[in-house]
Amino acid sequence: MFNTLLIANRGEIACRVAATARRLGLRTVAVYSDADANARHVAACDTAVHIGGPEPRASYLRADAILEAARKTGAQAVHPGYGFLSENEAFAQACADAGIIFVGPPNSAIAAMGSKSAAKTLMEKAGVPLVPGYHGDNQDPQFLQSQADAMGYPVLIKASAGGGGKGMRIVESSAAFAEALASCKREAASSFGDDKVLIERYLQKPRHIEIQVFADTQGNCVYLFERDCSVQRRHQKVIEEAPAPGMTEERRRAMGEAAVAAAKAVNYVGAGTVEFIAEPDGRFYFMEMNTRLQVEHPVTEMITGHDLVEWQLRIAAGEPLPVTQEALSITGHAIEARIYAENPDKGFLPSIGTLSTLDFPTHVAFKNGDVRIDGGVQAGDTITPFYDPMIAKLIVRGNDREQARARMVQALGEIHSVGVQTNIAFLRRLMLDESFAQADLDTGLIERQHDSLFPPAQPASDSTLALAIVAVLAHRGQLHSVRRQNKAPVDPWARSDGWRVAGCYTQAFELLDQDELRQVSVQRDAEQWTYRHKGEAVSLEWDAQAVTPGQYRLRLRLDGSDAFATVIVRGENLHVFREGAVYVLKQHDAVEHAQDDAGGFGGGLTAPMPGKIISIAVKAGDTVKSGDALLVMEAMKMEHTILAPADGTVQEVFFAVGDQVTDGAELIAIGE
Structure with missing residues (x-):
């Protein structure tokens, strides 16, 4: 070693x-x-x-x-x-x-599998079934479009040297092909230094199933079973699980042996993943081989009990595989959720900023536990526009899939993150979705279940508003609604619990809930508290525990009903974490904001995040219609197209191709 x-x-x-x-x-x-x-x-x-x-x-x-x-x-x-x-x-x-x-593997194996086109040719010669498509060297746009037209739409354009959803587009019609091809080639060149693409028929309701393989320098090769990676957004995996739901032993063996054959065909060494796309009837087709460890490798570790990174290091040092195929077995079920700094409600747009708070549930490192966190950032770190916005991976294991799913729901509800938008609440909705619960999986699940996964925002309930107000009171020093009797008497003038000589005290709050201003108040009369909202008055009690500065664990009793939450106070913002969701309420000071300019400039388009301008489709004087593509930005290794919000005329374009822009920078001015 x-x-x-x-x-x-x-x-x-x-x-x-x-x-x-x-x-x-x-x-x-x-x-x-x-x-x-x-x-x-x-x-x-x-x-x-x-x-x-x-x-x-x-x-x-x-x-x-x-x-x-x-x-x-x-x-x-x-x-x-x-x-x-x-x-x-x-x-x-x-x-x-x-x-x-x-x-990792020898460079000859990387070369053989590194090009999707070359790999498919190799697999075709080996008799592995392939999805109908064009995998050749001719990259003339007109020729590629003719191939797509011939195989029929929808088709999938994929970067030949790529992965992770970069340089990949679904094209629904011939008219949309040229623009999608150009975008794929730009993204592929930026991410991989190679703009070559391949074209495949896009399968309806397919599942993405991959096989983990490992080979040593002595010629041994094994498969460590499969992972189902069907739940994806923008062709990037969101949820991975092992074993694949509904997998039969016969099919598992067939796919595993095909994966081992693919690895042996290129004299593979180390960790690799052979990816297949499977149709509902069980037929599967080779997609690609990733000649490296995968982001989702922990679910394999959880069900096999083997540390795949340790295997990598030992095999690289010339040691043989530690087990034979016959000695490998599956125990339980594991699910991994990728936690990203992104806003699912805005097309999973990446979020930039500093993580002022990042709390995870109790977990163990790497293996031998039911909840595991693999993370690369911590509280105080900044999510930048330069890299993939993944915060961490949450991995859980159960005796079966239903137990693993229940543990994932619980664990997601115990994560507290403040500073950037995250997909945590979305992931929890996904775990609770009926299709996912019933293992009705395919790569289009998120789009298919859009209405339930992206419900319209609801106003905060009275209990949520009360929890936010109580957090403000706790932040001022009043952790309990009733003064503890075991504490020594204090000077009444030094008390911070709302005590007044007259015995009655009322405080009004204005909380900005999304775009709605909510006016509520609390009243203390002797040792009794009342919560008032919209003319209704109900009893209020609470106990708060200060976890860290500005973070409180609350138990609230409102009109006889209990509610529990963790609330984080960050300046004017109150982040209420309860029942797996987070509500962000802002304390509104009418005097402080009286001079705010509510009008603003209505005709400007601003950058949704820091990034680089890579193409501009309009110039001053052009007439545009609502939905027209105006320019394309690149950030976090992905392209983001800026669209016209309404019909109008371009008055000015403020940047050129190649310019770096900051979050919120005005890009284009459009007038009537």
């Missing part, structure tokens, strides 16, 4: 690898960009080396800088994590040329 490992990645995978390496007694080296100087993965390693600017091309995609860091620190091996250089054959070869162990 080598003694020093450099981790050529960031985020949760870098933290994960560092923890396993430390357990094996290895010295670890982190690399970091300007944006990650204080990142969690840097602190997780024994030493760290700065490798460049915040954009991936200036840091984590710089093979020369990473190899120089390995040379300077004496690292004998490099773990590439996933993403960035993990499937880059040139980097794997450069490691070999420098005498450094690449923790």
Whole structure:
């Protein structure tokens, strides 16, 4: 076994690898960009080396800088994590040329499977069924459109060198093909340095099922069963689970043996994933092989009891696989949810900002527990526009799928995050969705269940409003509605519990609930409290426990009914976490906001996040209609199209292609 490992990645995978390496007694080296100087993965390693600017091309995609860091620190091996250089054959070869162990397959295997087109050709020769499509080298747009027209719509355009949903579009008609192709090629070139694409017939109601394989240098190869990754948004996985619901032993064996055959065909070594798309009748087709560890590998660890990162390190050191195929078995059911900084209600738009609060449920690291968190950020960290906005992965295990689902619902409800928008409430709705509960899965589930997964926002209930008000009172020092009798008497003038000489005290609150101003009040009469709203008055009692500064665990009794919540006070904002949802209410000071300009500029379009302008479709003087594409921004490795909100005339375009823009920057002015 080598003694020093450099981790050529960031985020949760870098933290994960560092923890396993430390357990094996290895010295670890982190690399970091300007944006990650204080990142969690840097602190997780024994030493760290700065490798460049915040954009991936200036840091984590710089093979020369990473190899120089390995040379300077004496690292004998490099773990590439996933993403960035993990499937880059040139980097794997450069490691070999420098005498450094690449923790992954040989560059020949990466080359064979790295191109989706080449891999499909290889699988076709091996007799593995493929989805109808075009996987050749001719990239002429007119030729590609003719291929799509011939196979019939809808079709799927996919970046040949890509993954993670980047450079991928579903095209519903011939008229939409050219624009979708251009967008895919731009995104593919930006993310992978290669704009080659392939075209496939888009299957209706397919499931995405993948097989985890592992091979050693002695020629042994096993499959560690399957994962169902069907629940996706923007072609990126949201929920993964193992084993796949409804999988028969016969089909599991057939898919597992096909995956092993694919790995052996390219003399594979290390961890890999062979991905299939399956139709409702059970037929499955090869999609691609990811020649690396996958984000969703923890669910496999949870049901098999094996640490796949440890396997990677031992196999890279020349050791044989620790078990045979016959010794592998499945125990229980595991589900993983990816927690992202994004707003599901706005098309899963990534969210930028600082995580002022980030609390997770009680969990264990890596394995041997029922709840696990794999995270790369912590409270105080900033979600930047430069990298994927994943905050953490929440993994749970149960004796069966229903128990695992119930544990996931509970665990999601125990997460408290403040500072950025997250998908936590959406994930909980997804777990409770009838289709998901019944395992009626396919890659279109989120779109199919849109109405139940994206319900219209509801106004905060009286109990939620009361919880917010009580948090304000607790923040001022009044943790209980009734003064504790076991405390020594205090000077009444020093009391902070609303005591008045006259015995009666009323305080009014104005809370901004979404766009509605809610006017409520609380009244103290002797030791009795009353809550008033819209002319109704009911009894109020509470007990609060200060967890951290500004964070309170509350028990409320309103008109005889109990309510429980955790409330976080951050300036004017009150974040009420209850029953798996979060309600954000803002204390409104009418005097302070009296001079606010409510009008604003109504004809401007602003940037929804920091990013780069990569294309502009209009110029000053152009007439546009509502819904027309105006420009395209790139942020967090994804393209975001800015659309015209109404008919009008472009008055001015404030930026050019290539410009970096900040969140909220005015992009285009449109007049009537």
